[in-house]
Amino acid sequence: MAVYTEVTDDDLSAFLARYDVGTLVAYKGIAEGVENTNYLVQTTQARFILTLYEARVAPEDLPFFLGLMEHVAKRGVSCPRPVHATDGSVLSKLAGRTAAFVTFLDGFSIKKPRADHCHKLGRALAEFHLAAADFPRTRANALGEAGWHPLFDKFRSRSDEIVPGLQQLIHDELNLLDATWPRTLPRGVIHADLFPDNVFFLGDRLSGLIDFYFACNDALAYDVAICLNAWCFEQDYAFNLTKGRALLEGYDSVRKLSPAERAAMPILTRGAAVRFLLTRSYDWLNRPANALVTPHNPFDYVRRLRFHQTVRSISAYGLDEAA
């Protein structure tokens, strides 16, 4: 939520001279993304986003992230597109950081998505999966199923500080997921963090997807399960079946979910809930005493998980079991 690295006018002007984008008109540090420093840059030609990568992004992953954005943008996905410097590069140095310069996406995220937003989100997710199918790079999912036990081990003994019984709940759930996690579903590049914050709308149109910094290779249907968690619960943690149906039908209308993917959905949604429960619990227990930004409350995902534990079929999310 904050600008971490200050960029001076002289440094930015010198940076822009390496691109064919006109000259600097205005720039503002923006509160977008918590991991990196971002500036909105207005030139005589257009608006752009300048990103300076801070410590939490691994430099070796950047060609994957930026390559992916460029790859899917070329195939019709609306997302920020990396701008090439006149020497061809998409990564350079600025203010001591690795920097990228991408096109600005009109639109804004919707705080309270309606069913029609969920339908468009489902379509856009499937279009992204298809567009990324022939992307040649790969990146393992560090927060995938294999990473959950090690992450839990980092805070296991303090779990019940968040809510009594949480240690047992996660322990039992991880054991169940170990035994039932589907490992033969169709795989590809997933966004892995497609929360409402990362999807822009403009009027009735979905104007684009942002923030590809968790993208990785995993089961495509797991990405759908993440979105069911992120888009279809109400403030009181009730699952909104209308939104679930809209999301799943939107997705299925572009990329048909196979019988195996449908059958796996109740486990995938539990896994997705656990993944966010784990990272939010860790962040919650390790927040700085005077942090300006309060971490998300992990308890939101306990409630989601409890709902998923009652689900026996994808029909509870709004789609028929048969494809």
Place this chain on the structure above:
Amino acid sequence: MAVYTEVTDDDLSAFLARYDVGTLVAYKGIAEGVENTNYLVQTTQARFILTLYEARVAPEDLPFFLGLMEHVAKRGVSCPRPVHATDGSVLSKLAGRTAAFVTFLDGFSIKKPRADHCHKLGRALAEFHLAAADFPRTRANALGEAGWHPLFDKFRSRSDEIVPGLQQLIHDELNLLDATWPRTLPRGVIHADLFPDNVFFLGDRLSGLIDFYFACNDALAYDVAICLNAWCFEQDYAFNLTKGRALLEGYDSVRKLSPAERAAMPILTRGAAVRFLLTRSYDWLNRPANALVTPHNPFDYVRRLRFHQTVRSISAYGLDEAA
């Protein structure tokens, strides 16, 4: 440097419907100003800045600040201009805060101003003083000479934590200023915080002034003295006479400095240095332990003050004593 108050898309769209500015295209929380929450708002018509006033701005002062911006903008000063809602108002409520909506100013602040920037700053300051001359509202300078003793009393005993001898230095300086402070100079509305951060340039042109939230009634030449402190010292605290001359000649070419104002300048610059030394010392001693934003180091103004203590005439700043 942070967004304090979150504004949802629904709330912002409802807010914009009260103005004749088109519909929402994009909005980003920006890191501008440390006192208030600011958003850059792009509509189908233009760019704007939305400001939500946080606790440190007194609501009763807002008609002065916004009225002043509108008043001087009408008289040719380039600065953000408050946009009136269709019901005529310039202040409203949004997300539980008092909110204002102003035009966006192209340009950006210069980290290392050159003499030509100082000349343009001097001209713009004088033009602002002339444009504000018939502004009907008034606001006392809470950080003016009468406020320095009470502010010092708040941290006097801890002064030497900043640098040994600071308590004595400020004590002696305040006594001297009490005895010599000029009280009959031409008065009017001053900006009172016209640091390089608050002046935008675009190419060779000064494109505007921002951040009028310290504006108040005081001696006009005191505003010049603040700018001499803020614009004309090098990183090693050497006073740059070329920049000082450029600033003073720029100002004087638009609004002639009287013999009394010229004679008073060496005291006014000391007072200005003390004013920033006092507020920065107070902020430094009262910073939160884990503050994300490090306060300015007060010592910068000890060095400036020591220079001013050697000055006997405005000629040391670059302008003749005789008008």
